[in-house]
Amino acid sequence: MTWAPFLLALAVFVGSHYLPARTGLREVALRRFGRRAYFSVYGLVSLAVLGWVVVAAGHAPYLQLWPPMPWMRWVPNLAMPLALVLTACGLGLRQPWTLGAKRGATFDPADPGLAAVTRHPLLWALALWAGAHLLVNGDLAHVVLFGLFLAMALGFMPVFDARARRDLAASDRAAFFAATSVLSLAPFAEREWRAANLRPLAIRSGLGLALWIVALALHGAVIGVSPLPL
Known part of the structure; x- marks a missing residue:
């Protein structure tokens, strides 16, 4: 048992997320294959590499x-x-x-939706997953693994915000940041926002809880450790 497989998997994971954009490979692939094909393949590769890193950390x-x-x-x-x-x-x-945004989406500050609560919900989800698992896995390999994911999740929030500031005109920039938040529960106190958003968010929340139940049931079989606290 050596560190080499874990370090290799970690290097491939980091490289697969940074090198395509930094080297221009992503732009070349987008022009040649199109956005849908590129991101479909990239998503599958990212999931496979993520699984590799998690398994390698366990070994x-x-x-x-x-x-x-x-x-x-x-x-x-x-x-x-x-x-x-x-x-x-x-x-x-x-x-x-932000991560996981709708393709080709345009933002309407009069109807921000969930972005009024947080403009980075998937990054907060990643931070919660990584931080919670970092605490319960106190060995070096998992601390490196989950610490990296936690740092990426929190670090990409200001990166995306900086990109929005760069892309938007001054007036649109002010409207965007006034209508959205990094994290705020204030919209839940606004009647107009609740009327427009609570029903669709409740449906999606139900789907998220169903996914959690499935993940909880499969955790022991897939990961090899029961997540239950008792």
């Missing part, structure tokens, strides 16, 4: 940094339902400057 040498405590197991059980609700509600968000 890396075990070096404990902090001991597991029984109370820690409650954290992912409380965080993951919210993470999957955010994922279900955030996919296809109608603002283009």
Whole structure:
């Protein structure tokens, strides 16, 4: 048992997310194959590489940094339902400057939708998943793995916001940031926002909770560890 497979998987994962954009490969592929084909293939490759990294972390040498405590197991059980609700509600968000945004979306500040609560729901979902699993996996390989995902999730929020500031004209920029938030519960107190958004968000939340139940049931079989705190 060596560190080489984990480090290789980690390098491929990081490289697959940074090199296509930095080297111009993504633009070449988009022109040649089109957005739908490129992002479909890229999404499948990303999922495969993610699975590889997770499996490789489980087979890396075990070096404990902090001991597991029984109370820690409650954290992912409380965080993951919210993470999957955010994922279900955030996919296809109608603002283009975030992860998982609707393709070709244009933002309407008069109807911001979930972006009024958070303009980065999928990044918050990723941060919740990574942070909760970081706590309960105190060995070096998993600390590196989940710490990387947590840093990426939190770090990409200002990156996307900076891109929005760069792309938008001054007046549109002010309207965009006035209508949206990094994270705020204030829209739930606004009657007009609730009337327009609570029903579709409730349906998506139900789908997210159903996905969480499936993930909870399959966790032991797929990952090899029961996530239940008892």
